[in-house]
Amino acid sequence: MSHTTSPAATWHPSVRHRHVSGTARPYSGMGSRLEGGTQVPPLSFISGGQPAPQNGAAAFSPSQGKDRVRTTTDTTERDMFEHEREARRAHPGLVLAGVDEAGRGPLAGPVVAAAVILPENGFDLPVTDSKALSATEREELAAALRTAPGVMIAIAVRDAARIDEVNILQATHEAMREAAAALPVPPGLVLIDGLPVRPFPFPIHAIVKGDASSASIAAASIIAKTHRDYLMCAYDRDYPGYGFAQHKGYGTAQHLQALRELGPCPLHRRSFAPVRDVLLAPTQPCLPGWQG
Numbered sequence: 001m002s003h004t005t006s007p008a009a010t011w012h013p014s015v016r017h018r019h020v021s022g023t024a025r026p027y028s029g030m031g032s033r034l035e036g037g038t039q040v041p042p043l044s045f046i047s048g049g050q051p052a053p054q055n056g057a058a059a060f061s062p063s064q065g066k067d068r069v070r071t072t073t074d075t076t077e078r079d080m081f082e083h084e085r086e087a088r089r090a091h092p093g094l095v096l097a098g099v100d101e102a103g104r105g106p107l108a109g110p111v112v113a114a115a116v117i118l119p120e121n122g123f124d125l126p127v128t129d130s131k132a133l134s135a136t137e138r139e140e141l142a143a144a145l146r147t148a149p150g151v152m153i154a155i156a157v158r159d160a161a162r163i164d165e166v167n168i169l170q171a172t173h174e175a176m177r178e179a180a181a182a183l184p185v186p187p188g189l190v191l192i193d194g195l196p197v198r199p200f201p202f203p204i205h206a207i208v209k210g211d212a213s214s215a216s217i218a219a220a221s222i223i224a225k226t227h228r229d230y231l232m233c234a235y236d237r238d239y240p241g242y243g244f245a246q247h248k249g250y251g252t253a254q255h256l257q258a259l260r261e262l263g264p265c266p267l268h269r270r271s272f273a274p275v276r277d278v279l280l281a282p283t284q285p286c287l288p289g290w291q292g
Contacts, residue, residue, distance in 0.1 A: 080127065080128065080213065080214065080215040080218060081214075081215050082213070083191055083205070083207065083210075083213065083214045083216075084096055084118075084191075084214065084215060084216060087189055087191075087205070088120065091188065091189070094188045094189055095117060095185055095186070095187045095188045095189075096117065096118075096187060096188065096189050096190075096191065096216060097115050097116060097117045097152075097180060097183060097187035097189075097190045097191070097202075097216060097220075098115070098116050098117075098118075098190070098191045098192075098193075098210075098214055098215070098216025098217035098218070098219055098220040099113060099114070099115045099116075099176050099179060099180055099190055099191070099192050099193070099217070099220050100113070100114060100192075100193045100210075100211055100217050100218075100220040100221040100224055101113045101114075101172050101175060101176060101193075101224055102114075102221065102224035102225040102227075102228045103224075103228045103248075103249070104168055104169075104172055105250065106248060106249030106250045106251070106269075107249055107250070107251050107255065107259070107268060107269055107272050107274055107275055108160065108242070108244065108249035108255075108264075108265070108267040108268045108269060108275075109160065109228065109231065109232050109235065109244070109248065109249035109267050110157045110158055110159045110160065110163075110228065110231060111157070111158050111163060111168065111171055111172050111175055111228075112155060112156070112157050112175065112224045112225075112227050112228040112231070113155070113156050113157075113172065113175035113176040113178070113179040113220075113224060114153065114154070114155050114156075114179055114220040114221075114223035114224035114227065115153070115154045115155075115176075115179040115180045115182070115183050115187075115190070115220060116145070116151065116152065116153050116216055116219040116220040116223060117151070117152040117153075117183060117185065117187060117216070118150075118151060118215060118216055118219060119148075119149070119150035119151065126141075127141060127145075127215050127218040127219045127222060128212065128218050131211070131221075131225075132212070133222070135229070138222055138225055138226050138229075139226055141222050142222050142223055142226040142227075145219055145222065145223060151219075152183055152184050152185060153223055154179045154180070154182035154183045154184075155179055155182075155223065155224070155227055156174075156175040156176070156177075156178035156179040156182065157175060157231075158171040158172070158174055158175045160266065160267055160268060160269045160270075161266075162174075163269050163271065164269055164270050164271040167271070168269070168271075173197045176192065176197055176200075177197065177199075177200055177201060180200070180201060180202060181201050186202065187202050188202070188203065189202065189203050189204070189205060190202045190203070190204045190205070191204075191205050191207060191210060191214050191216050191217050192204050192205070192206045192207070192210065192217070193206075193207065193209070193210040193211045193214075193217045193220075193221065194206060194207075194208060194210070195208070228248070229248055232244045232245065232248040232249055233245045235267055239265045239266075239267060241258055241261075241262050242255060242258045242259070242262065242265065243255060243258060244267070249267070251274055256274060259274065259275065259278050260278060260281075263278065263279075264278060264279060
């Protein structure tokens with residue numbers, strides 16, 4: 001099934017795309033299609049048509065490695081690049097990535113994680129927490145990130161079936177690890193929004209509300225959110241009647257009413273209480289081929 005690309009996920013033709021192969025499950029990992037045959041854009045690339053560097057430059061030494069995790073909670077009066085500058089002052093030449101996710105709370109659809117490496121010099125896009133931006137602003141910044149020279153991006157997806165299998169927290173952590181590992185250049189340090197993720201393939205620095213205080217995390221939040229919005233708009237055509245293009249799978253009144261009337265579709269997270277309640281209802285509707 002073919003779909004047109006929404007503005008939220010326009011992939012500029014000048015960008016050199018790099019598909020990533022991995023060990024992910026079908027549909028839930030780094031593959032090219034998800035539920036319903038929806039086509040997914042390439043998931044790892046370097047913006048601006050730049051070739052990938054051959055080496056990851058500086059990284060933390062083993063003595064400063066993966067077990068030394070710091071969590072920063074005081075993000076007041078910080079500019080968006082202070083975390084990045086602080087890390088690079090201590091480790092010149094450090095390759096630094098930001099990781100964030102979108103879609104932990106919805107009743108339907110995947111959780112998406114993005115990893116982004118911003119160039120150390122010459123980056124001036126006004127990135128900030130994706131939740132503080134309008135949809136148009138997010139789309140414009142995502143398009144700019146995808147075409148800005150030197151920006152590296154990777155995306156990982158976990159679908160509803162995987163979320164139900166391992167729970168939303170573990171599925172989110174899987175996607176975050178996979179996105180970071182799929183970057184064209186291995187980072188020496190990964191800034192993560194929220195609490196630490198363990199295990200992780202690289203040293204991490206977890207920052208509570210990091211999407212509002214770190215440019216790298218904010219960029220990842222914008223990419224993850226716009227990519228997930230693109231998927232949900234595409235799924236709206238695969239599964240009409242639920243309003244996925246409008247609410248993106250969140251538990252709005254419109255969505256809950258459609259869920260009661262139509263029953264769950266394959267995108268719904270059956271381990272989430274509102275969906276489970278519908279499944280357990282004695283008058284549960286059944287759309288052919290959608291439940292089992």
